[in-house]
Amino acid sequence: MRYLIKFSYDGSGFIGYQTQPNLRTVQSELEKAITRINDGKRVIVHASGRTDKGVHALSQFVHVDIDVSITSAKLKRAMNTYLPKDIHVINVKEVNDKFHARYCVLEKEYKYILNMGEFNPIERNYVFQYNHDLNVENMKDAIKYFLGEHDFRAFVTENKDKANCVRTITKARISLKNRKITFTFKGTGFLRYQVRNMVGILIKVGENKIDPIDVKKILDSCDRSKNGVTAPAEGLYLMKVIYKK
Amino acid sequence: MRYLIKFSYDGSGFIGYQTQPNLRTVQSELEKAITRINDGKRVIVHASGRTDKGVHALSQFVHVDIDVSITSAKLKRAMNTYLPKDIHVINVKEVNDKFHARYCVLEKEYKYILNMGEFNPIERNYVFQYNHDLNVENMKDAIKYFLGEHDFRAFVTENKDKANCVRTITKARISLKNRKITFTFKGTGFLRYQVRNMVGILIKVGENKIDPIDVKKILDSCDRSKNGVTAPAEGLYLMKVIYKK
Numbered sequence: 001m002r003y004l005i006k007f008s009y010d011g012s013g014f015i016g017y018q019t020q021p022n023l024r025t026v027q028s029e030l031e032k033a034i035t036r037i038n039d040g041k042r043v044i045v046h047a048s049g050r051t052d053k054g055v056h057a058l059s060q061f062v063h064v065d066i067d068v069s070i071t072s073a074k075l076k077r078a079m080n081t082y083l084p085k086d087i088h089v090i091n092v093k094e095v096n097d098k099f100h101a102r103y104c105v106l107e108k109e110y111k112y113i114l115n116m117g118e119f120n121p122i123e124r125n126y127v128f129q130y131n132h133d134l135n136v137e138n139m140k141d142a143i144k145y146f147l148g149e150h151d152f153r154a155f156v157t158e159n160k161d162k163a164n165c166v167r168t169i170t171k172a173r174i175s176l177k178n179r180k181i182t183f184t185f186k187g188t189g190f191l192r193y194q195v196r197n198m199v200g201i202l203i204k205v206g207e208n209k210i211d212p213i214d215v216k217k218i219l220d221s222c223d224r225s226k227n228g229v230t231a232p233a234e235g236l237y238l239m240k241v242i243y244k245k
Numbered sequence: 246m247r248y249l250i251k252f253s254y255d256g257s258g259f260i261g262y263q264t265q266p267n268l269r270t271v272q273s274e275l276e277k278a279i280t281r282i283n284d285g286k287r288v289i290v291h292a293s294g295r296t297d298k299g300v301h302a303l304s305q306f307v308h309v310d311i312d313v314s315i316t317s318a319k320l321k322r323a324m325n326t327y328l329p330k331d332i333h334v335i336n337v338k339e340v341n342d343k344f345h346a347r348y349c350v351l352e353k354e355y356k357y358i359l360n361m362g363e364f365n366p367i368e369r370n371y372v373f374q375y376n377h378d379l380n381v382e383n384m385k386d387a388i389k390y391f392l393g394e395h396d397f398r399a400f401v402t403e404n405k406d407k408a409n410c411v412r413t414i415t416k417a418r419i420s421l422k423n424r425k426i427t428f429t430f431k432g433t434g435f436l437r438y439q440v441r442n443m444v445g446i447l448i449k450v451g452e453n454k455i456d457p458i459d460v461k462k463i464l465d466s467c468d469r470s471k472n473g474v475t476a477p478a479e480g481l482y483l484m485k486v487i488y489k490k
Contacts, residue, residue, distance in 0.1 A: 010366045056367055080364075088366045119325075121255045121333045122301055126367060 002065050003075060004095045005030075005045075008058050010086040012125040012234065017050040026051075026087060030062060033082035037075065038066050046101045048108070048241045052193070054233030056126070059090070061241050063101040107170065109186040109240040110195045112231065114203070117179035127180065128235030134206030136176055142205040142212035143183070145219055146172045146198055153222040155201075157193040157230060165191055165222075174202075186240075193230055200229030247310050247344060248320060250275075250290075251336040253303050257370040257479065258331050262295040271296075271332060275307060278327035282320065283311050291346045293353070293486045297438070299478030301371070304335070306486050308346040352415065354431040354485040355440045357476065359448070362424035372425065373480030379451030381421055387450040387457035388428070390464060391417045391443055398467040400446075402438040402475060410436055410467075419447075431485075438475055445474030 007030075015023040019031070027045060034043045045062035070078070072092040079089045114128045123129070146169050153165040171186035183199055201218060204210050218226045252275075260268040264276070272290060279288045290307035315323070317337040324334045359373045368374070391414050398410040416431035428444055446463060449455050463471045 008366055010369070058365075058367070085369055086366045088364045090363055118253075118335055119333045120303075121253055121331045122303070122371060124255070124330055 001069070002063055002095050002097050002099060003072065004061060004063050004093050004099065004101065005075075005079070005089055006059060006061055006091040007087060007089045008060065009056065009088070010125075011051060011054050011056040013084075013086050014053065016053045017047065017055075026060075027062075029084060029087055030079075033079050034064055034066065036082050037070065037078045038068055041067055048101050048105050049190075050192075051236075051238055052233055054125075055236045055238070056234075057238040059240050060238050061101045061243075063095065063099060065097075104243050105189070105241055106244050107186055107188055107240075107242040108190060108238065109171070109184065109242075110190065111237045111239045112183040112185075112195060112199045112235045113237070114181045114183075114199070114231075114235055115179065116181065125234050128232050130203070133179075134181070134203065135208055136174065136181060136206065138208070138212050139181070139202045139206045140174050142202055142215040143172045143174055143198075145212070145216040146185070150219055151222050152191055152194055152219070154218050154224055154227050155194050155197040156191045156224060157197065167191065167194075184239075196231045196233070196236060197227060197229065199231035199235070201227050203231060204229060246314070247308055247340050247342050248317065249306060249308050249338050249340045249344065249346065250320075250324070250334055251304060251306055252332060252334045253305065254301065254333070255331040255370075256296060256299050256301040258329075259298065261298040262292060262300075271305075272307075274329060274332055275324075278324050279309055279311065281327050282315065282323045283313055286312055293346050293350050294434075295437075296481075296483055297478055299370075300481045300483070301479075302483040304485050305483050306346045306488075308340065308344060310342075349488050350434070350486055351489050352431055352433055352485075352487040353435060353483065354416070354429065354487075355435065356482045356484045357428040357430075357440060357444045357480045358482070359426045359428075359444070359476075359480055360424065361426065370479050373477050375448070378424075379426070379448065380453055381419065381426060381451065383453070383457050384426070384447045384451045385419050387447055387460040388417045388419055388443075390457070390461040391430070395464055396467050397436055397439055397464070399463050399469055399472050400439050400442040401436045401469060402442065412436065412439075429484075440481060441476045441478070442472060442474070444476035444480070446472050448476060449474060 014026050017026045019027045030045050045064045048061045076089050076092045114130050116133050119129050119131050149168040151166050167189050169187040173184045175182045259271050262271045264270050264272045275290050290309045293306045321334050321337040359375050361378050364374050364376050394413040396411050412434050414432040418429045420427045
């Protein structure tokens with residue numbers, strides 16, 4: 001039986017999402033827990049996508065095939081018993097064996113949080129502690145250039161293989177509250193480091209080092225060397241994964 | 246010269262505020278940092294009060310006497326260089342030697358945050374993960390009984406010495422947002438575990454196990470055995486310390 005598992009995690013204690021030998025990853029913790037439930041028979045989970053070291057998720061998905069017969073409710077309960085406290089299963093449902101957690105994704109939404117105010121030790125792993133003022137109005141002007149279909153080659157850190165970098169962004173928004181900036185990006189898919197690289201260039205705009213229109217120029221250039229900034233991982237959250245009905 | 250130091254900390258990595266041999270405490274980290282600045286001559290910091298293991302502070306104060314000549318701005322900068330990332334100095338100012346961080350306190354404000362919604366791994370050390378619905382209306386009725394001057398003997402965990410337990414609470418309020426309850430308490434002083442014990446009994450009200458009026462009865466009884474519940478530390482924040490002008 002195939003199950004779709006919705007879960008959240010605190011990325012600060014993991015070396016990343018994907019299994020790596022002898023390292024603590026989200027995937028390996030999930031597989032360890034489900035393998036116990038599956039009478040010790042090894043399972044592999046398939047995620048909607050990876051997140052990098054230090055990145056958090058409030059709503060991430062994997063699908064998994066399990067041999068033992070178990071209800072969705074019991075699978076959720078058992079997983080939360082076996083998982084460490086920094087991963088939590090929110091929901092489990094049975095899906096048919098055509099469903100794939102990665103290939104059936106329609107859209108994803110990410111959030112990035114930056115603190116312009118005083119350093120906050122409580123949020124140090126959960127909000128980028130930038131701790132200086134930024135020109136938020138200019139950043140709001142600049143973020144609009146990301147909307148729509150673009151070749152995001154200039155915003156991908158690893159791009160040796162020249163793969164297809166065309167993606168569509170359907171929401172790109174900045175909100176401000178108590179000297180904290182929240183960036184929201186929704187789109188059909190995101191390349192590795194894309195969100196953190198987009199936030200990085202927006203910070204440069206906020207520092208008045210470049211103009212909002214320069215973001216469009218960099219995007220159009222398709223040249224990664226034009227944009228060398230990557231915002232740190234701790235401010236990034238995978239918020240939503242939207243699947244085909 | 247005497248300095249008043251305003252600082253914040255993430256309580257989750259400390260055994261508590263007060264120095265204890267061979268254990269990691271907020272006080273000992275502060276004293277280690279200042280001793281380095283004071284040319285290695287040992288200093289003792291005097292706090293507005295202690296917080297217990299796992300409790301956080303967004304605005305806590307100590308005063309300290311330092312022999313070396315240093316401006317407030319430089320002292321702040323030097324401390325933030327030497328302190329670990331889970332303590333942060335917000336502000337330093339020179340005060341006269343009559344000032345005492347504990348004896349000059351007028352009022353303190355605490356906040357307690359409880360999540361009635363789904364377990365959130367990202368907030369597990371920062372918000373009490375109660376994860377069930379509560380009768381918030383009854384809790385709002387009950388919290389009013391704490392307002393004013395009372396003998397809080399029934400809400401103190403350690404009370405062998407029968408010391409004076411009379412305190413005045415000037416603000417006691419509940420707010421609700423996204424299935425998170427925030428309790429705010431402001432008053433002339435708080436006894437050990439008092440806030441967590443008050444929250445504990447309010448949770449019992451929220452569970453419909455007792456009526457709001459029972460909170461008044463327990464308070465009036467001055468009998469600790471009538472109230473055996475203490476809410477966990479991770480939801481508690483010292484928010485403000487207000488000093489005499």
